[in-house]
Amino acid sequence: MIEIKNLSKDFAAIRAVNNISFSVGKGEILGFLGPNGAGKSTTMRMITGFMPPSAGTIRIGGFDIIKNSLEVRKQIGYLPENAPVYPDMKVIDYLNFCGQIRGFTKAALKRRVENTIEKCFLTTVKQQIINTLSKGYKQRVCFAQSILHDPPYLILDEPTDGLDPNQKYEVRRMIKEMSREKAVIFSTHILEEIQDVCTRTIIIAKGSIVADDTPAGLLKRSDLYGSVSLTVENADSNEITNCLNQIKGVETTTIISDENEIVRLQVYPETKDTPITDKVMAAALANNYQVKSIYMEQGRLDEVFRTITT
Amino acid sequence: MRLNESFRNIKAIQKRELYGYFGSPVAYVFIVIFLLLMGFFTFNISNFFEAGQADLNNFFQWHPWIYMFLVPSIAMRLWAEERRLGTIELILTFPVTIAEVILGKFLAAWIFIGIALSLTFPMVLTVSYLGNPDLGAIFCGYLGSFLMAGAFLSLGSMTSSLTRSQVISFVTAVVGCLFFILAGYPPVTAILSGWAPIWLVNLVSNLSFLSHFISISRGVLDLRDLVYYLSVISFMLFVNAVVLQSRKAA
Ligand SMILES: Nc1ncnc2c1ncn2[C@@H]1O[C@H](COP(=O)(O)OP(=O)(O)OP(=O)(O)O)[C@@H](O)[C@H]1O
Ligand SMILES: [Mg+2]
Numbered sequence: 001m002i003e004i005k006n007l008s009k010d011f012a013a014i015r016a017v018n019n020i021s022f023s024v025g026k027g028e029i030l031g032f033l034g035p036n037g038a039g040k041s042t043t044m045r046m047i048t049g050f051m052p053p054s055a056g057t058i059r060i061g062g063f064d065i066i067k068n069s070l071e072v073r074k075q076i077g078y079l080p081e082n083a084p085v086y087p088d089m090k091v092i093d094y095l096n097f098c099g100q101i102r103g104f105t106k107a108a109l110k111r112r113v114e115n116t117i118e119k120c121f122l123t124t125v126k127q128q129i130i131n132t133l134s135k136g137y138k139q140r141v142c143f144a145q146s147i148l149h150d151p152p153y154l155i156l157d158e159p160t161d162g163l164d165p166n167q168k169y170e171v172r173r174m175i176k177e178m179s180r181e182k183a184v185i186f187s188t189h190i191l192e193e194i195q196d197v198c199t200r201t202i203i204i205a206k207g208s209i210v211a212d213d214t215p216a217g218l219l220k221r222s223d224l225y226g227s228v229s230l231t232v233e234n235a236d237s238n239e240i241t242n243c244l245n246q247i248k249g250v251e252t253t254t255i256i257s258d259e260n261e262i263v264r265l266q267v268y269p270e271t272k273d274t275p276i277t278d279k280v281m282a283a284a285l286a287n288n289y290q291v292k293s294i295y296m297e298q299g300r301l302d303e304v305f306r307t308i309t310t
Numbered sequence: 311m312r313l314n315e316s317f318r319n320i321k322a323i324q325k326r327e328l329y330g331y332f333g334s335p336v337a338y339v340f341i342v343i344f345l346l347l348m349g350f351f352t353f354n355i356s357n358f359f360e361a362g363q364a365d366l367n368n369f370f371q372w373h374p375w376i377y378m379f380l381v382p383s384i385a386m387r388l389w390a391e392e393r394r395l396g397t398i399e400l401i402l403t404f405p406v407t408i409a410e411v412i413l414g415k416f417l418a419a420w421i422f423i424g425i426a427l428s429l430t431f432p433m434v435l436t437v438s439y440l441g442n443p444d445l446g447a448i449f450c451g452y453l454g455s456f457l458m459a460g461a462f463l464s465l466g467s468m469t470s471s472l473t474r475s476q477v478i479s480f481v482t483a484v485v486g487c488l489f490f491i492l493a494g495y496p497p498v499t500a501i502l503s504g505w506a507p508i509w510l511v512n513l514v515s516n517l518s519f520l521s522h523f524i525s526i527s528r529g530v531l532d533l534r535d536l537v538y539y540l541s542v543i544s545f546m547l548f549v550n551a552v553v554l555q556s557r558k559a560a
Binding site: 045048049050051070073074076078080081082084085086087088089093097098100101102103129142145 | 315318319322323325326329330333334395396397399400402403404405406407558
């Protein structure tokens with residue numbers, strides 16, 4: 001359990017983190033979202049004990065990060081922003097070093113390192129000097145370092161930054177798989193990642209938490225959520241708009257585009273939680289419109305993100 | 311229990327650091343330049359052969375001046391580099407104490423300089439061939455030189471922790487080293503002794519690496535000199551720890 005209470009951080013004149021509180025339990029994956037400079041990395045640096053907070057407390061597994069720093073740090077795996085690693089070491093030697101620092105020796109060390117190398121798809125480069133690796137591979141080496149000791153708490157600052165789509169997929173899969181016995185906090189700028197991986201999302205802006213919700217809950221805040229996207233052929237846009245607006249439960253209809261007799265419309269319900277797809281479909285059929293496609297919008301995170309953070 | 315863990319951590323960090331030295335050209339360039347300078351000053355400036363003495367005083371007397379430039383060039387990387395690469399964020403969030411990291415890094419650099427120093431052994435062979443030197447005095451000379459290198463190094467490690475710029479770190483360390491050398495240099499003590507109270511003159515000249523080094527390299531192994539160097543090292547590394555603790559993310 002990671003418990004954060006009234007955490008703040010001041011840098012000279014700037015308040016980078018402003019009185020935030022939240023907790024993350026075992027089995028949870030918390031997605032940390034926010035514009036550049038929002039204070040995500042600063043918060044993570046405090047959680048991992050790198051920076052002392054200006055105010056507030058951080059407890060991990062019941063221990064205070066300042067008072068029981070060493071004990072707590074043994075339980076944490078940390079991937080800092082930009083994945084810093086020592087450039088002039090071989091991958092395998094670097095991971096051996098990290099393993100030794102984590103207290104593994106001899107056979108256990110060897111097994112751990114080999115295992116992690118395989119898990120992170122580093123087998124082909126394990127004898128290569130880190131300096132000569134591509135950005136994505138460096139990122140993977142640093143990620144490998146963070147999971148090497150199988151820590152119960154994982155703090156990952158933009159773990160998929162610089163990875164190719166396949167590797168992004170793999171890292172997400174690993175995070176999901178590992179999360180059963182771990183509490184995970186990870187930050188990202190990729191919104192699909194939030195939908196795909198997180199059990200909960202915190203959006204922070206200018207140092208303060210502006211939303212703390214499940215991805216589904218966030219989606220519901222979207223203006224689009226619950227509205228129906230409809231595309232019809234051979235229709236007059238004004239006529240069909242009038243027709244749809246008369247349906248009970250429909251608030252308004254907007255025309256997205258009207259080209260070559262193909263009309264795209266967005267139909268908004270009066271209340272978001274009452275589905276109107278079937279009624280719209282029925283009305284379209286009753287008036288003999290040729291429906292090319294119809295679906296209910298699930299909401300869009302980028303839109304929610306924009307409204308919340310600006 | 312905790313002590314074992316400490317040793318293990320220090321050893322792991324020290325091993326990694328040494329690995330880092332020899333994994334880059336820095337180590338080899340340093341050793342070659344170190345040996346070249348040692349040879350140049352001893353043979354070409356001090357005219358070692360013409361002096362006709364079977365001792366290494368002409369060799370050891372150059373050590374403070376050579377260290378003044380070369381040790382900061384090793385020390386400047388210690389922390390500035392970690393800051394620049396961002397690896398400081400990982401090493402300081404590993405389950406190791408700041409003292410362990412500092413000691414591990416310091417010992418590695420000291421061992422490295424020790425390796426360079428020990429490669430001057432042909433000097434010993436040369437004097438042994440030429441005459442009948444006092445091997446005890448030579449041993450003391452090496453010991454004193456090594457301790458002095460440690461003191462320079464601790465100073466450089468401290469200045470390196472202040473900044474992420476290796477240039478600033480290097481220049482501050484050189485100036486600091488110069489102060490510690492000059493504090494005991496007769497012309498400087500002469501300036502002071504004109505007006506300053508005698509205790510101040512003694513204090514300043516006692517702070518000097520030079521006065522302690524000269525007595526050791528003459529073959530006089532005084533416990534006070536040993537204590538002096540070890541205190542300088544401890545003090546500098548302590549300041550190093552305080553700086554790191556308070557300015558981790560600077
Ligand atoms: N060491 C520091 N000294 C001074 N200000 C800092 C320091 N570190 C961060 N800041 C400031 O704190 C604020 C938050 O920075 P932080 O790195 O936490 O943002 P972030 O949310 O991680 O942004 P990004 O998405 O770009 O990674 C910024 O205004 C930044 O300039
Ligand atoms: Mg960041």
